[in-house]
Amino acid sequence: GESVGLHLPTLSVQEGDNSIINCAYSNSASDYFIWYKQESGKGPQFIIDIRSNMDKRQGQRVTVLLNKTVKHLSLQIAATQPGDSAVYFCAEGPNQAGTALIFGKGTTLSVSS
């Protein structure tokens, strides 16, 4: 079936470095994607989203890039901080009310100071 997945299960960076977390999706009809952050013992929290009519969207220290040609999106975190340590998931968003998110496999980001 259709799926959303991540390339690497773990990523370790030094504090202050930039982090890039990747995700590949298989459903070419998908038009909405979200990145979530899940800290230990908590539920996923929204970070940033992007629609298929865009190829880049920036937030505070985070940027999401979408390449529809190769069905790939990435999350870039600038000046990574220890508080960014968490599991990051990309998710395929609903295209209508009543449908749920489809999550990819997560990437565990570890930031050392």
Added chain:
Amino acid sequence: SAVISQKPSRDICQRGTSLTIQCQVDSQVTMMFWYRQQPGQSLTLIATANQGSEATYESGFVIDKFPISRPNLTFSTLTVSNMSPEDSSIYLCSVQGQGFDEQYFGPGTRLTVT
């Protein structure tokens, strides 16, 4: 945004017993979702619960094992029945916001079955 609480936050249960997980939202929402997150894994949708109708289950999940109640627009329960160690997971409640592309999550219930 919506604030979601879940009870219990964690539990250790014996094989063969059942546990009911409660989900409370601070605002009225139409759509609620229940997810399972097995250790070290991603989130898998169990079912969609719309107030006033029967829950819709995803492939691999059945009502006899995971009965769901949705008595009003702010509350839902998920029961994990006849538990086995394979049911050890985090169970998460989620709601859809006013815009259907907004989805919020509770803190999860960490279940360990021995």
